Amino acid sequence: MTSERYNSRQAEPKWQKAWEDAGVFIARENTNEPKYFVLEMFPYPSGRIHMGHVRNYAMGDVIARYKRAKGFNVLHPMGWDSFGMPAENAAMENNVQPKGWTYENIDTMRTQLKSMGLSIDWTREFATCDVEYYGKQQEIFLDFLDQGLVERRKSVVNWDPVDNTVLANEQVIDGKGWRSGAAVEKRELSQWFLKISDYSQELLDALDELPGWPEKVRVMQKNWIGRSQGLQFSFELEDENANLLDEKLTVFTTRHDTIFGASFCAVAADHPISIKASQNSTEISDFRKECASLGTSEEAIETAEKEGVFLGIYARHPFDQSIRIPVYAANFVLMGYGEGAVFGCPAHDQRDLDFANKYGLKVTPVVAPSDDLNFTITDTAFIDNAGGNTVMINSAFLDGMSVSAAKKEIAKRFEELGTGEQKINYRLRDWGISRQRYWGCPIPIIHCDDCGLVPEKRSALPVILPDEASFDLPGNPLDRNDEWKQTSCPKCGKSAQRETDTFDTFIDSSWYYARFCSPKADKPVEADKANYWLPVDQYIGGIEHAILHLLYSRFFCRGLEKAGYLDVKEPFANLFTQGMVTHMTFKGENAGWVLPELAIKSGDKWTHKDTGEELEAGSIIKMSKSKKNVVDPEHIIEEYGADTARWYMLSDSPPDRDIEWTAAGAEGAWKFTQKLWRTVHLISQLPSQKDKSVPNEFSENAEGLRKICHQTLKAVGSDIESLRFNRSIARIHEFTNELTAKLNNCDGSDGDHFALFEGASILSHIIAPMMPHLAEECWNQLGNDTLVSLEPWPTVDESLIVENSVTMAVQINGKRRAEISVPKTMEKSDIEKVALELDNVKRNLAGLKVRKVIVVPGRIVNIVAN
């Protein structure tokens, strides 16, 4: 027989058109089918799709197509997260407009995604830079304002004095702006904030109600929210001459049991007490300046030495007025956390100990191991975090108590004194959403000299971003666009100015899932649609969004609920974080980083295709443009077809782990598509079994094939449902091998023909989620004139799955010695008898006495002998 080749270049566009013509993937609301919303994190339109996109969307598509075949009404939309810095950077570098650049990229990437054959409902597509989208976002902002979820307040930011803009912490490198290289200043600016911290406890608690999220992500969010339970209390302060001062010093601690070990207090450089003291002391004001010059980045903080300056003030010990505790300003105390002030107990905190040793402060141990009450502390603090066998010492009325009893006692006494209370602090800060950027959603606020900050009238929304901006000067182009900026006050009508800041682009992606439910609606979100579709049943994306995007979305969904848009709190019921696509890197002394397609292997060396220069094959890391270890999906789809690319992205590696792209792997996936097609094509040449009833008799071959067929069908279904695509692919390989083998041994009987035809049909179905074009081609080749994408998932014939006999291993003292095949229903005692009669068992038991025989039906026989 001739072996036919599968031509993906011809087949794929053909089936894509057939799906589109039939409207196969358009989601409907008025059905009796249960709904299923599958969503992959939408892409940023950077220019071209990359392999990470292929992997992400291939996974989502498997689920969408499978669920559709299982009878769900599926919503599987696509959009573009299209505001943000890269468009402005491109504008500056290439002298283009962000808008044009962005929409061109979207056009390119849409075409590329469509070539993947994704089962997307394209009628719902939108970009966050569409005025129809960001205008609704402005409405939501006004709603949030009405609901008290928005606040304007001053905050300290990293300011780039050359680019005239705020920088995120990540954009500050060694204290300098990442673009301008200018020394970054700390500046106080008025910014808009969303009050996410009001939801700290709720966002924390609700994590426990998200069993469909990876434990890892929940832990990361938990740490990020950072709940800590402790005591907040005030010290009385006195000057050098022991005169009581008016102000008090409020501190937060989780270790109030160590109060008698306090040997200093430390406040942040920006603390009011520190500011006041600096007015009369150059030493202190110099110290404050030094602290201010330090970046707010974590690197800067970490590398700085613990330093402080005495403020000339003492705190009175709350339980022993004779103890004076010196108050320092210190660079390691953060104004943003707790009260911006701490008491230091050097004996039981390493950082406090380092500080105390540096400034010659007292070190008094107050918690001791029960069996060594006279121990001393030199360089290492004694930290009793195990809650072990310890006891309070040197602590007046606390002596002899356990740590937890001491904490309770102190809390009680402070409450009685009325100078302290138990308190919970969170690490989570409010979300600063103002950005001094052009390419974002304008904040719908107007600054009026008389009325102050006035929200834009709803009837005047959307506040439309000007189409063009000039980037010839640093700073925000909106700020220089007078025509756009000048407006009138919605309240008094006098001339006024628009807010020229735009929203953080994380806002754009915090509600897009809800907009997909009613993408054309006049309101931002239509309640009935949102309540029908939400929460997203399966959300898929990269782990890099574990905290910010996913936490913001959880908060935003609650905000939408509060504003009355929907009745859902958690936007994503199930979350899956997929791994990255990696590739080997190549580097040449002259060529620098080299693209994989230019690296040629000869023996165990790599050389440059054009220059012949020897290349060093480097580490296998995430595909990135800078390291040039990228493979363009468009080339792969052109060469092998979308199905092959999809198949490869789903094979081998578990989807949550990284996958390495290799040329050999792509080749392998391509070979498999050809092999599968060949087998199905050959089967299609046999007498057609379409619509024929099940024959009465099957050969052993045919019976065996049918069993494997239905076992595979069942396994592939459950593997897809648990997102173990690599396993379902292994099963499909196995079954295809079996089908080919049985085809070669076909005896020409009706039974054999039927089993082969049935196998090929089911194979067409089970590959459809992964390789939809090839599936259609196979389905068509088998004489069907319907679309397999519209066909229901085949039903498993459970009677074929039940095995009558079962193979069991026979062990002697835990070592495998033999194997027996017995009827599934055989009694334990009979199995034991059969096992003991085996030659190999007898031989190995020679000279030993059987002590015990363990029989686990269907699994194992273990003979214990000595």
Added chain:
RNA sequence: GCCCCUGUGGCGGAAUUGGUAGACGCGCUGGAUUCAAAAUCCAGUUCUUUCGGGAGUGGGAGUUCGAUUCUCCCCGGGGGCACCA
């Protein structure tokens, strides 16, 4: 420093509740087909062996009739958080 994940052939990785370790794929070896090659098909492929076996899931101990799986200690790799009081 704290928290989490992870470690299985040459490689990616399989292994319901503890029950035949290495499914499936890649690679490699041999064979068939071919004038030859590509493609395809078949067989083999953890290591070791005196061919009876023996060893083996990062290392060490433990629980168990039985451990890749559970417990403890140690080592390697990855990630998150971090002057958080």
